[in-house]
Structure formats: C-alpha cells, structure tokens
Amino acid sequence: MSFLKIRWAQFLRELKSLGLFYALILISGIVATLWIFYQVQQKTEPRYGSMLFIVALILSIHLNRKDHRFIRLVAIQPFFVYISEYGFIAFIFVILSFLKSNTFTMFLLIPAVALISLINVNFISNAKSGWIARMIPASNYEWKSGVRSTGWFIPFLLLCGVLLAPLPFASLVICWIILALSISFYEQGESREMILSFMQSPRNFIVNKAGIHAMTFLICILPVLVANFIFFPDKWWLGLSFMLFCVINIAAFVTSKYAVWQHGQTNKSQSVLNSIGMIGLFIPFLLPIPIVNFIRNYRKATHNLRTLLNDFN
Incomplete structure (x- = not known):
C-alpha cells in the first residue's frame, strides 16, 4: 500500500x-x-x-x-x-x-x-538477441540500441501480433505497443561526429533519418500486417491508415529528438508529448497532435542542426 x-x-x-x-x-x-x-x-x-x-x-x-x-x-x-x-x-x-x-x-x-x-x-538476456539488432541498418543506431536494450521483447510482441491476428484489431494494437516502446529510443543524443558522418544538410538529414526509421519499423511489423490482412481482407484500409499513423508519429519522434538535441545528452522532455500523440489511435481528437509536433519541431530541429551541418547546405 x-x-x-x-x-x-x-x-x-x-x-x-x-x-x-x-x-x-x-x-x-x-x-x-x-x-x-x-x-x-x-x-x-x-x-x-x-x-x-x-x-x-x-x-x-x-x-x-x-x-x-x-x-x-x-x-x-x-x-x-x-x-x-x-x-x-x-x-x-x-x-x-x-x-x-x-x-x-x-x-x-x-x-x-x-x-x-x-x-x-x-x-532475460539481451546479449542473445544481438543478431536481431544486426539486421537493422547502421544508420538507424537509435533502433539498434533500443532493440538490444529490450532484448527478446519486441520479437515476442511480433509473434503475439501474428498469433492474435484472428482477433479484430489485436495485431494492430500489438504494433502500436511496439511503436510506443520506441519513444524511449529517441531520448539519447548521439555525438557530433555521428551526425557529421552523414554529410547532409539539416533538412536532408531530418528527412532521410525519418524515412529510414519509418522503413525500418514498417519492415519490422510487415509479418503482423500481412497476417491481419489475411484474416480481415475487407478491412485493408485500416492497415494502410495505421501505416500512415505510424509514419507520421515516427517523423514526429525524429524531429522532436533533434529539436532539443545536445551532444551526448539524454533529453526526455519530448517523450510526454510523443506519448500523448500516440493515444490518438484510440482517441480521434488527439490525432492532430503528432502532425502539430512534427511541424513545430521540424523548424526547431533544422535550426538546431544548422551550426553543425551548415557546410553541407
């Protein structure tokens, strides 16, 4: 008590x-x-x-x-x-x-x-799941680190998503949980050298980063989405809508990270807003929040990275 x-x-x-x-x-x-x-x-x-x-x-x-x-x-x-x-x-x-x-x-x-x-x-050993992290592109070091830290939990959720596909919406909810877990992946700021290694302008860096992360996540949940489509082919539009929801949220995660990025610093100030935006899947009036977060943080992120990546404009 x-x-x-x-x-x-x-x-x-x-x-x-x-x-x-x-x-x-x-x-x-x-x-x-x-x-x-x-x-x-x-x-x-x-x-x-x-x-x-x-x-x-x-x-x-x-x-x-x-x-x-x-x-x-x-x-x-x-x-x-x-x-x-x-x-x-x-x-x-x-x-x-x-x-x-x-x-x-x-x-x-x-x-x-x-x-x-x-x-x-x-x-629960995380070391034994290292091969999963190796399947993720090196440029997506946020997800590589996050998958290592969660061990077998994300593969376990993916298996649950496939097995629960006969239940309406259950598999999509499992994918939502995985996406919600990934919020913590964006709290640690990497070093200046890692960002400079991309040799891109601030705008290109943000766009490419968001694209790589969205593609990584969608490939990760692809077996679950396919299983959901097999059992509910008449609800195909739900799967597409969910994918769009995920892409928008991931873009918001990326921009929110670099809006407050500092060399090697952990910053959790954006996690609450990102979490509220995730609830929009269940509460429609919260759906605009990830879009607002993305627009607001995109300008902040490019401005924050301008000094570091100005030579690549």
Missing part, C-alpha cells in the same frame, strides 16, 4: 510538471480510454482482445521499468510490490468489464498479473 501511495505522489508530480493544458489532455485521454474499454466489453471478441492488450501492456511495463533494483533493495518481498501495482491497474479494468458484460472473462487478468509479477527480469 505504501508503494501505491508513492506511485500516486509521483503521478501527481509528473502531472504538475506537464502544465495545465497537457495535464488536461492526458487526463482526458485516460478517461476516454477507460470509456472506450467499457463500451467494447459487450461483445466477446473485443473483450478478449482488450484483455490481451492489458496483459501485453502490464508485461511491457514490467520488462521495461528501471526501478527493479530499487524495489529489490527496499522491499522484503518484491513480488508483493509488483502484484499490488499491477493488480491495481488490472482491478480497474476488471470492474469496468464486469459492470458492462456481467461475465468473469476479465478475472483471468488476476493469474496473468501474478505470473508477470514472478518474472525475474535479470534472467
């Missing part, structure tokens, strides 16, 4: 740091997500799909959180810390599902949360 209080205090602190406008957008997004979840619980297939999404979300949080060592140091039984935090998240969705459908499907989340809480992240 004390850990839940700490998490609540951290959430409020992050909310205050966003400012009133973006805090309201984030709260509206959370409320809208819960409302959409509540509405889809009436039918069986969306109910199972949403349950699998929550399991994947909690698993993603568990495998990517950075405080495992802290929890092991301060908690006698880390398992109870994990299960209390994940159980709180799952409990909200269980109640909403039961109120709408009067079925016990979502109660399967309870054993799923318990199993996830038992996973010892230390035993």
